Amino acid sequence: MSLQQQNVFREKHVDLNSIKELPDSYTWSSVDSCPSSNSSEPVPVINLEDPNAMKHVGHACKTWGVFQVTNHGIPTSLLNSMEASGRKLFSLPFQQKLKAARLPDGVSGYGVARISSFFPKLMWSEGFTLVDSPHHHAQKLWPQGSGNFCDVIEEYKKEMNKLANKVMWLILGSLGIKKEDIKWGEIKEACAALQLNSYPSCPDPDRAMGLAAHTDSTLLTILHQNNTSGLQAHREGVGWVTVEPIEGALVVNIGDLVQILSNGLYSSVLHRAMVNRTQHRLSIAYLYGPPSNVRIAPLSKLTDNVNIPPLYRAVTWSEYLGTKAKHFNKALSFVSLCAPTSVFVDGNDNNKSNKSVLVG
Numbered sequence: 001m002s003l004q005q006q007n008v009f010r011e012k013h014v015d016l017n018s019i020k021e022l023p024d025s026y027t028w029s030s031v032d033s034c035p036s037s038n039s040s041e042p043v044p045v046i047n048l049e050d051p052n053a054m055k056h057v058g059h060a061c062k063t064w065g066v067f068q069v070t071n072h073g074i075p076t077s078l079l080n081s082m083e084a085s086g087r088k089l090f091s092l093p094f095q096q097k098l099k100a101a102r103l104p105d106g107v108s109g110y111g112v113a114r115i116s117s118f119f120p121k122l123m124w125s126e127g128f129t130l131v132d133s134p135h136h137h138a139q140k141l142w143p144q145g146s147g148n149f150c151d152v153i154e155e156y157k158k159e160m161n162k163l164a165n166k167v168m169w170l171i172l173g174s175l176g177i178k179k180e181d182i183k184w185g186e187i188k189e190a191c192a193a194l195q196l197n198s199y200p201s202c203p204d205p206d207r208a209m210g211l212a213a214h215t216d217s218t219l220l221t222i223l224h225q226n227n228t229s230g231l232q233a234h235r236e237g238v239g240w241v242t243v244e245p246i247e248g249a250l251v252v253n254i255g256d257l258v259q260i261l262s263n264g265l266y267s268s269v270l271h272r273a274m275v276n277r278t279q280h281r282l283s284i285a286y287l288y289g290p291p292s293n294v295r296i297a298p299l300s301k302l303t304d305n306v307n308i309p310p311l312y313r314a315v316t317w318s319e320y321l322g323t324k325a326k327h328f329n330k331a332l333s334f335v336s337l338c339a340p341t342s343v344f345v346d347g348n349d350n351n352k353s354n355k356s357v358l359v360g
C-alpha cells in the first residue's frame with residue numbers, strides 16, 4: 001500500500017464506540033422519517049409451510065419487494081450461534097478488527113460499508129464481509145484460536161443456501177418459471193456473500209444513518225435482524241416503512257438480479273438501516289446470487305420480442321457487481337436496453353428515491 005493509500009485507509013476506519021457526540025461528518029441533514037406504524041400496512045409475513053406460499057410470495061414481490069418468512073427451517077440454535085459469533089467479532093478491540101481490514105480493492109474483510117464513497121456523510125456502522133472460507137480472517141482476528149467461529153459461519157452459509165434456493169424457486173414459480181426453464185438453478189453451490197453489520201448505539205440517532213438507502217445486487221438477500229428494529233424498506237407512495245422484527249422470522253429482500261430476470265415484473269427493494277440510542281444492533285445478511293459467470297438476462301418465457309421486449313441485456317453477477325461498485329444506484333440503467341429515459345437523482349443524504357426510475 002502506498003503512503004497515500006494508508007492515510008485514506010486510516011481516515012476511513014473510526015472506532016464508533018469511542019465517540020460520545022455525533023461529529024459533523026456523521027450528521028445527515030435530513031433523514032426522512034417513516035410513516036407512523038399505525039398509518040401503514042406492515043411488510044407481508046409468509047409462512048413457508050403454507051400450501052399457498054408461492055402465491056403469497058408472488059404478491060409480496062409485486063407489491064413490496066420485501067417480506068418476512070416464518071417456518072423457514074433454520075434452527076433457532078443456529079441463528080443464536082451466528083448472532084453470538086457476530087457479537088464476538090465486533091466486540092474485539094478496534095485495532096484487532098483492523099488486522100482483518102478489507103483492502104482498498106478487496107471484497108472480504110472488516111470495514112465501512114462499500115457504498116460509503118457515494119455519500120457525502122459517513123454511516124454509523126461497521127461491517128464484515130465474507131465470500132470464501134472465513135479461516136484466513138479468523139486466524140488474524142484470533143491468533144490464539146477462534147473457537148467455533150468458522151464452524152458456525154460454514155454451517156450458517158450451508159443452511160442459508162438451502163433456504164435461499166427454496167425461496168428463489170418460490171419467486172420463479174410465482175412467475176410461471178419451471179426448473180427446466182433455467183440451467184443454473186440446479187447448481188448446488190450458488191454464489192453468496194455473508195455480510196455482518198454492526199450498528200453501535202448512537203448518541204444522536206435521529207441525525208445519523210446506519211446504512212444508507214440501497215438495493216442489493218443479488219437475486220435475493222436473507223436478513224437476520226436479531227430482534228432489533230432498524231431496517232426500513234421504501235414503498236412507492238408510502239415512504240419508509242419499518243420492517244418490525246418478529247422473533248424467529250427472517251427478512252427476504254428482492255435484489256437487482258431478480259428485477260433483470262423477471263424483466264421488471266418484480267423490482268428490487270430500496271432499503272436502509274437506522275440506528276438507536278441504547279442498543280447495539282447486529283444484522284446478518286446472506287447475499288445470494290447465481291454462479292458468478294452465468295449470464296443473467298430477462299427470462300425468455302417472460303418476453304416475446306414483439307409486445308414485451310427484454311428490458312435488460314445479459315450480465316454475469318461479477319460483471320454486475322463491478323457496474324454497481326462504479327455506478328451504484330445507476331447500475332441497473334447501465335444494463336437497461338430502454339432508451340435513455342431514466343431519471344436519476346444523485347445519492348445524497350436527503351434523497352429517498354435514489355433508485356433509477358424507468359419512464360415509459
Ligand SMILES: C=C1C[C@]23C[C@H]1CC[C@H]2[C@@]12CCC[C@@](C)(C(=O)O1)[C@H]2[C@@H]3C(=O)O
Nearest residue numbers: 113114115129193195214216217287324
Ligand atoms: C455480493 C456482494 C453484494 C454487496 C457487494 C458484494 C459483497 C458485499 C455486499 C454488500 C453488503 C452491504 C450492502 C451492499 C450494498 C454493500 O455495500 O456491500 C452490498 C453489495 C451489493 O448488494 O451491491
Ligand SMILES: O=C(O)CCC(=O)C(=O)O
Nearest residue numbers: 195197230231273283285
Ligand atoms: O442491517 C440491516 O437491517 C440491513 C443490512 C443490509 O441492507 C445489507 O447488509 O445489505
Ligand SMILES: [Fe+2]
Nearest residue numbers: 214215216271
Ligand atoms: Fe441491503
